[in-house]
Amino acid sequence: LLAPSAAQLLSMLCMTFLWKMKIKNRSISSLLAQYVAVKAVCWLGNRQRNRLEADTRDIQRIQRVQQETLLKCLKKHSNTVHGKQYEFTSIRDTETFQQNHPITDYDHYEKFVERVAKGEQNVLISEKPLILLYVMRQAFPATGCLQKSSFTHLFFVRVRQVGPNSSTPASSKHILHLYTTPAPIYQVLNERDTLYLHLLFGLKDHYLGMLESNFSSTIFYAFRALQVLYSEQGSPIPINSGLNLKAEVCCALEKLMKPNPERAAELTAQFEKGFEGIAFRIWPQLHMVLTVDSGSNQIYGEMLRQHYCKGVPFYSPFYAANEGLIGVNLCPQQESRQYLLKEDLDSDLSFVFFRYRIGDGVKVVGFHNQCPKVEFQYWYTFLLYHIIYFF
Numbered sequence: 001l002l003a004p005s006a007a008q009l010l011s012m013l014c015m016t017f018l019w020k021m022k023i024k025n026r027s028i029s030s031l032l033a034q035y036v037a038v039k040a041v042c043w044l045g046n047r048q049r050n051r052l053e054a055d056t057r058d059i060q061r062i063q064r065v066q067q068e069t070l071l072k073c074l075k076k077h078s079n080t081v082h083g084k085q086y087e088f089t090s091i092r093d094t095e096t097f098q099q100n101h102p103i104t105d106y107d108h109y110e111k112f113v114e115r116v117a118k119g120e121q122n123v124l125i126s127e128k129p130l131i132l133l134y135v136m137r138q139a140f141p142a143t144g145c146l147q148k149s150s151f152t153h154l155f156f157v158r159v160r161q162v163g164p165n166s167s168t169p170a171s172s173k174h175i176l177h178l179y180t181t182p183a184p185i186y187q188v189l190n191e192r193d194t195l196y197l198h199l200l201f202g203l204k205d206h207y208l209g210m211l212e213s214n215f216s217s218t219i220f221y222a223f224r225a226l227q228v229l230y231s232e233q234g235s236p237i238p239i240n241s242g243l244n245l246k247a248e249v250c251c252a253l254e255k256l257m258k259p260n261p262e263r264a265a266e267l268t269a270q271f272e273k274g275f276e277g278i279a280f281r282i283w284p285q286l287h288m289v290l291t292v293d294s295g296s297n298q299i300y301g302e303m304l305r306q307h308y309c310k311g312v313p314f315y316s317p318f319y320a321a322n323e324g325l326i327g328v329n330l331c332p333q334q335e336s337r338q339y340l341l342k343e344d345l346d347s348d349l350s351f352v353f354f355r356y357r358i359g360d361g362v363k364v365v366g367f368h369n370q371c372p373k374v375e376f377q378y379w380y381t382f383l384l385y386h387i388i389y390f391f
Helices: 002-020 028-055 059-076 081-085 094-100 106-117 173-178 183-187 191-204 216-233 247-256 261-271 278-282 295-306 380-390
Strands: 131-134 139-142 159-161 210-215 288-292 318-321 324-329 339-341 360-368 371-379
Touching: 028 059, 028 173, 059 094, 081 106, 183 191, 183 247, 191 216, 191 261, 210 216, 216 288, 216 295, 261 278, 288 295
Parallel strands: 210 288
Antiparallel strands: 131 139, 131 159, 318 324, 324 339, 339 371, 360 371
16 A cells, blocks of 8 residues: 555655646646656766766776777778778777877868768768768768767758758657757758747747757857847847748748737847846746857857856856867866866767867866866967967
């Protein structure tokens, strides 16, 4: 009798909690799904953190995992043009890899990338490239494995070929209910239209809890677009009649749109006060901005903190570039961004470029167990430009 009673009590407590947090226009089932998803993510996060702590205490294990990951990557791409040129099949350990393969920069890969851009396959990677990203006026082919190493919600990048450059709610439908943006919007490929639709559905939700984006520049431009639209139209939920949407997408979105004069009045009252600190005023439940604000995005993070997102905590989870994930921030409450390098994190992730200088200047500021923690200092090419300019 004790077990059923305990289960019933737990069920009642859970239902009471859900009822107290019941949000207008949200069903109990959707709240329950969100509650379960959040708890599951917390459990997985704790599990992975415990694994990380155990793995990073043993320097020999770290070296072994790094070498195993390297050899796995070399084997996978050994039959590519690049792999044959550097005899990946003959490499048996880290030392021979360092001897056989030079330290490279983008110029080393340019001729290979040009062949990929023309449609040739099996040049740099054994898989079919999903996307060609421009990296500081350059480009490289990305695979699903590499680019799924990070998050996205409001992420746009100018590309030659459209493809999944990161895990998104559209590619992870089991977590779609955690987002304000409905599924049909992820079929829209136009940057301007997508940004507007993200704003539209985000503004409708008074209880928004987090803003998430790969890069803080995207969040900054979203707020700037909102401010411009409001100044031009004077409407709390701006109208954009110039959207270029497929008929099925337009029809699906129209079914989700309902008038909400109460929310419109709330937004109008806050917009009339100006846009300093607007994020927390239109979303009073907002508890975090989750975005990369280091490197070239540092200036956007600072502008958001000083103006649009004043008073809202920031968490910069990744040290990343378009080439892929480089490090992870394990100290979210620390003001200076310190990252544990990616090769110390997960043996299931691998780079496509080998011994590649990304051009970032970093400073080793300490150790997490046996692994170095780094702070981003500057982008080398940007620093060199300023040295030449001033002298």
